[in-house]
Amino acid sequence: MKTDTSTRRRRFNAGTAGAVVLGIIVLLTLLAPVLAPHDPLAQDLAHTNAAPGEHGYLLGTDQLGRDLLSRLLYGAQTPLLVGVLAVLCGGVFGTALGLLSGYARGWADQLLSRLADIQLALPAILLALLILTFGGQSTAVLVLVIALTGWPAYFRLVRSRVLALRTSAYVEASRLQGAPAHWIILRDLLPGVRGLIAVTATLDLSRAVLMEAGLSYLGLGAQAPAADWGLMVAEGQGRLLSSWWIAVLPGLCLVALVISANLLGEHLSRRKDTGGEPRRALSRISRTRTRSAA
Amino acid sequence: MASATPTAPDPGGPPLLEVAGLHVAFDGTPAVRDATWSVRAGEIVGLVGESGSGKSATGLAVLGLHGPAAEVTGSVRLSGQELVGADEAALRAIRGRRVAMVFQDALDALNPYRRVGDQIAEAYRLHHPDAGRAEARERAVEMLARTGIDRPEERAREYPHQFSGGMRQRVMIALALVNEPELIIADEPTTALDATVQAQVLERLVELQREMGLAVVLITHDFGVVERVCHRVVVMYRGRVVEQGTAAAVLAGGRHPYTRALVASVPSTDDEPGSRLPTVPEVVRGLLGEVDGETLADPSLRVPDGAVGLPAAARETTGPGRTGAGRGTPTPADESAGPGDGAATAAVTGGVDRADAAGASDAAAGDGAPAGDGVSAPGGSGDRAGDGPATAAVTAEGGRADAAGATGAGAQGSALADAGDGGAVAASTPAPLLSITDLHVSYPGRFGRRTTAVRGVSFGIAPGETFGLVGESGSGKSTVSRVVAGLYRPDSGQVLFRGEDIGGAGRRGRRKPVTGIQMVFQDPYASLNPDRTIGDTIGAGLRFHPTFASLSRGKRRERVAALLTEVGLDPDLADAYPGRLSGGMRQRVGIARALAPEPELLIADEPVSALDVSVQAQVLNLLADLQRDRGLAMLFISHDLTVVRHMATRVAVMRAGEIVEIGDRDQIMERPADDYTRALLEASHSVRRTAA
Numbered sequence: 006m007k008t009d010t011s012t013r014r015r016r017f018n019a020g021t022a023g024a025v026v027l028g029i030i031v032l033l034t035l036l037a038p039v040l041a042p043h044d045p046l047a048q049d050l051a052h053t054n055a056a057p058g059e060h061g062y063l064l065g066t067d068q069l070g071r072d073l074l075s076r077l078l079y080g081a082q083t084p085l086l087v088g089v090l091a092v093l094c095g096g097v098f099g100t101a102l103g104l105l106s107g108y109a110r111g112w113a114d115q116l117l118s119r120l121a122d123i124q125l126a127l128p129a130i131l132l133a134l135l136i137l138t139f140g141g142q143s144t145a146v147l148v149l150v151i152a153l154t155g156w157p158a159y160f161r162l163v164r165s166r167v168l169a170l171r172t173s174a175y176v177e178a179s180r181l182q183g184a185p186a187h188w189i190i191l192r193d194l195l196p197g198v199r200g201l202i203a204v205t206a207t208l209d210l211s212r213a214v215l216m217e218a219g220l221s222y223l224g225l226g227a228q229a230p231a232a233d234w235g236l237m238v239a240e241g242q243g244r245l246l247s248s249w250w251i252a253v254l255p256g257l258c259l260v261a262l263v264i265s266a267n268l269l270g271e272h273l274s275r276r277k278d279t280g281g282e283p284r285r286a287l288s289r290i291s292r293t294r295t296r297s298a299a
Numbered sequence: 300m301a302s303a304t305p306t307a308p309d310p311g312g313p314p315l316l317e318v319a320g321l322h323v324a325f326d327g328t329p330a331v332r333d334a335t336w337s338v339r340a341g342e343i344v345g346l347v348g349e350s351g352s353g354k355s356a357t358g359l360a361v362l363g364l365h366g367p368a369a370e371v372t373g374s375v376r377l378s379g380q381e382l383v384g385a386d387e388a389a390l391r392a393i394r395g396r397r398v399a400m401v402f403q404d405a406l407d408a409l410n411p412y413r414r415v416g417d418q419i420a421e422a423y424r425l426h427h428p429d430a431g432r433a434e435a436r437e438r439a440v441e442m443l444a445r446t447g448i449d450r451p452e453e454r455a456r457e458y459p460h461q462f463s464g465g466m467r468q469r470v471m472i473a474l475a476l477v478n479e480p481e482l483i484i485a486d487e488p489t490t491a492l493d494a495t496v497q498a499q500v501l502e503r504l505v506e507l508q509r510e511m512g513l514a515v516v517l518i519t520h521d522f523g524v525v526e527r528v529c530h531r532v533v534v535m536y537r538g539r540v541v542e543q544g545t546a547a548a549v550l551a552g553g554r555h556p557y558t559r560a561l562v563a564s565v566p567s568t569d570d571e572p573g574s575r576l577p578t579v580p581e582v583v584r585g586l587l588g589e590v591d592g593e594t595l596a597d598p599s600l601r602v603p604d605g606a607v608g609l610p611a612a613a614r615e616t617t618g619p620g621r622t623g624a625g626r627g628t629p630t631p632a633d634e635s636a637g638p639g640d641g642a643a644t645a646a647v648t649g650g651v652d653r654a655d656a657a658g659a660s661d662a663a664a665g666d667g668a669p670a671g672d673g674v675s676a677p678g679g680s681g682d683r684a685g686d687g688p689a690t691a692a693v694t695a696e697g698g699r700a701d702a703a704g705a706t707g708a709g710a711q712g713s714a715l716a717d718a719g720d721g722g723a724v725a726a727s728t729p730a731p732l733l734s735i736t737d738l739h740v741s742y743p744g745r746f747g748r749r750t751t752a753v754r755g756v757s758f759g760i761a762p763g764e765t766f767g768l769v770g771e772s773g774s775g776k777s778t779v780s781r782v783v784a785g786l787y788r789p790d791s792g793q794v795l796f797r798g799e800d801i802g803g804a805g806r807r808g809r810r811k812p813v814t815g816i817q818m819v820f821q822d823p824y825a826s827l828n829p830d831r832t833i834g835d836t837i838g839a840g841l842r843f844h845p846t847f848a849s850l851s852r853g854k855r856r857e858r859v860a861a862l863l864t865e866v867g868l869d870p871d872l873a874d875a876y877p878g879r880l881s882g883g884m885r886q887r888v889g890i891a892r893a894l895a896p897e898p899e900l901l902i903a904d905e906p907v908s909a910l911d912v913s914v915q916a917q918v919l920n921l922l923a924d925l926q927r928d929r930g931l932a933m934l935f936i937s938h939d940l941t942v943v944r945h946m947a948t949r950v951a952v953m954r955a956g957e958i959v960e961i962g963d964r965d966q967i968m969e970r971p972a973d974d975y976t977r978a979l980l981e982a983s984h985s986v987r988r989t990a991a
Binding site: 175 | 786805827828843895
């Protein structure tokens with residue numbers, strides 16, 4: 006504990022920076038209706054592709070003359086909403102299965118573990134493409150698809166921690182008191198994995214946001230004319246040479262969001278003394294993700 | 300052991316190491332305050348204290364190994380050369396060459412990826428740059444041989460994990476001695492070892508010390524070790540040196556009240572078994588009246604002239620006759636539990652336990668009279684034995700003599716001990732509370748093979764009886780306790796509790812634990828869930844109990860508060876989390892949790908081995924009080940024969956999964972039939988009490 010505080014005092018704290026940036030992005034997105042100078046969908050065909058600062062558009066306009074600043078303010082709504090919901094679904098699902106699997110062991114554990122392996126082996130973006138192409142494109146499906154590709158991370162981490170905790174003296178003591186399995190799982194084991202889940206969820210959020218952006222970029226997420234960072238990158242990429250700002254600005258926003266969530270998650274994982282487990286498990290998924298999204 | 304008796308070195312010699320006015324502080328918190336002591340060449344000095352006393356910080360500061368966070372002031376001189384503030388190069392030339400260290404955990408201190416011979420040879424070459432590889436290797440093998448390792452040539456090529464704990468500690472000693480240093484600082488070198496191994500390692504260390512004319516600073520919490528090997532003792536408390544002197548003098552009658560209290564609170568083989576152990580706060584109060592921890596840390600404090608060394612009254616009256624006090628009498632822990640009462644006492648033990656504040660006088664007042672109460676048996680189970688079956692009567696006064704012989708016979712035949720006893724005492728044998736017959740337990744091991752942990756163990760426990768199970772690590776004693784508790788399932792054999800087979804051998808799946816059997820765990824830190832309040836942890840035992848499940852929330856809270864009071868804790872702690880409790884307080888919570896479902900049998904698996912010496916006595920007293928007042932039967936498990944002798948009326952000695960000897964306490968302690976029991980007895984330390 007003591008060394009922790011002293012290192013925190015000495016070093017620049019990246020975790021706090023991440024939390025601040027993430028907080029600003031969320032705040033700006035929530036306040037977009039108040040802050041945005043223009044309707045994000047309103048077209049000004051007289052001033053298309055205006056450079057930042059021209060014609061009173063602070064960050065310029067896109068190919069349809071829509072105000073880029075307003076579109077950027079609104080553009081995080083879908084990624085954040087989808088990201089948070091997907092993290093919630095995947096987290097709850099993965100944690101619940103991890104708790105059951107680790108506590109019960111036996112054939113149920115074997116089955117669930119193999120399912121998680123299969124899930125991890127499937128390229129996430131391909132699976133998402135498949136489901137979204139055949140299953141229809143709605144926000145709900147988008148959330149479920151992203152959650153589906155995220156649950157194994159929670160499952161594996163929670164399960165391995167529960168395997169260690171279930172033989173701990175305090176769980177044995179609860180069993181001696183006659184506590185039923187569901188009680189032990191909820192009261193003894195769940196509190197023990199709380200920190201782990203919090204860290205994993207923060208790191209998973211950046212994965213989910215990136216995946217939403219990637220799918221929107223591929224035309225399977227948010228649909229035109231909606232303001233969405235991933236979609237905006239896709240719309241602007243044809244004009245990278247003439248009007249770089251249309252694609253680069255939303256791209257930078259995405260980078261800021263993902264990096265800040267990662268910094269926060271990494272910081273939490275050190276503080277919570279989880280031994281960096283979530284980081285490693287997630288990196289496998291997010292590596293596949295960035296590669297296919299790029 | 301006799302060969303290890305210390306011989307005093309030349310008393311006139313100049314000091315080799317002189318520590319004067321040493322202060323060590325970590326982040327501004329003082330760990331060592333104004334420590335002054337010295338070591339002469341060829342002398343073994345024990346640095347004794349409890350956790351947090353600053354003994355280890357002192358050891359590290361001598362070699363400048365305390366890390367950058369520590370501020371060190373004062374003076375440490377090695378043959379006159381000042382070490383505090385010396386530059387790294389100067390310290391490096393001394394470390395390992397003139398002063399070497401031996402750590403407690405050799406597995407941590409040795410590199411797991413390198414052969415031990417190479418590690419020792421490297422240490423030699425560091426300080427002998429001209430030495431060739433072959434010469435260094437030769438030295439390494441020679442040192443291994445000198446520390447008592449067989450086939451040193453071969454073993455030098457092995458890795459640390461291939462050595463047993465005792466052998467690994469010998470490797471550590473070889474590593475420390477390879478450069479023939481003048482001084483060795485050994486930080487708890489044998490604490491993690493089994494008693495018999497500990498004795499061997501200490502003996503070897505003392506022999507080497509004598510051969511090489513070494514000076515040794517032995518950091519330890521164990522007065523048994525001090526008595527066996529040390530010439531002089533330095534006692535530390537709260538960072539201060541409170542007392543120093545020759546080992547014999549300090550052990551026989553420390554002049555500082557803390558020393559006296561510490562020596563007195565260790566169970567000893569000279570004690571009346573089952574007597575109340577004087578706790579540190581009690582002894583200090585008996586000597587000085589109310590004292591806070593800060594005052595007690597004053598080195599100039601002296602035991603007042605004419606003061607009684609121990610609360611003798613308490614010890615006498617709480618002896619054999621104490622049983623007569625019966626259930627109705629509140630235990631001293633009860634009396635002291637009121638908030639505020641124990642405040643001063645808590646401070647005395649460095650913020651540890653508040654209970655047992657009831658001093659000698661309280662205990663004496665309660666129990667003076669009933670001492671002559673006829674029925675009571677020595678050791679405490681007499682009352683219960685009266686209404687009891689023949690097995691219980693074994694522990695009662697009348698049956699003792701016969702029982703001793705009968706038990707011996709029973710044990711040799713490896714038959715169910717209680718059957719043997721019962722046969723001698725009474726014709727028919729009604730079922731004891733717990734009876735284990737021919738228990739076999741194994742674990743899945745590597746490559747699909749199963750490792751057998753327990754083979755053919757049989758014993759019985761009568762209602763209200765304390766049964767001791769002694770053995771070293773790996774003897775299977777904890778496995779037995781877990782089978783009885785219902786945490787493991789045996790391969791075969793019967794576990795009868797109140798006549799019902801609860802073992803469930805041969806069946807599949809998890810066994811449902813029986814609420815009539817509860818357990819106190821060894822590690823008070825691991826056994827409490829840090830995320831649940833203490834009240835919640837204790838109350839859960841009521842929630843799932845067949846009779847208490849119907850209690851309302853308020854009634855449950857009341858019961859939890861009563862339980863906390865019973866174990867000597869403030870009932871307001873119910874809403875606290877375990878994080879802010881000391882080890883002793885946590886162990887009390889663990890005991891309250893075990894008592895919540897009103898068990899008939901309490902399993903105490905090494906309940907004090909993780910606790911500080913001064914707290915051990917308090918927890919042992921509490922267990923003994925509860926056992927007596929509630930009429931509990933207890934399965935008391937320990938590696939320490941002295942503690943078991945103190946607590947139990949009948950004892951079984953386990954080795955390698957089998958019971959080698961079982962019988963009455965006195966028979967085992969005084970007339971052991973088995974060689975292993977004798978070895979254990981010899982190895983277990985007996986500290987001579989200060990004369991009252």
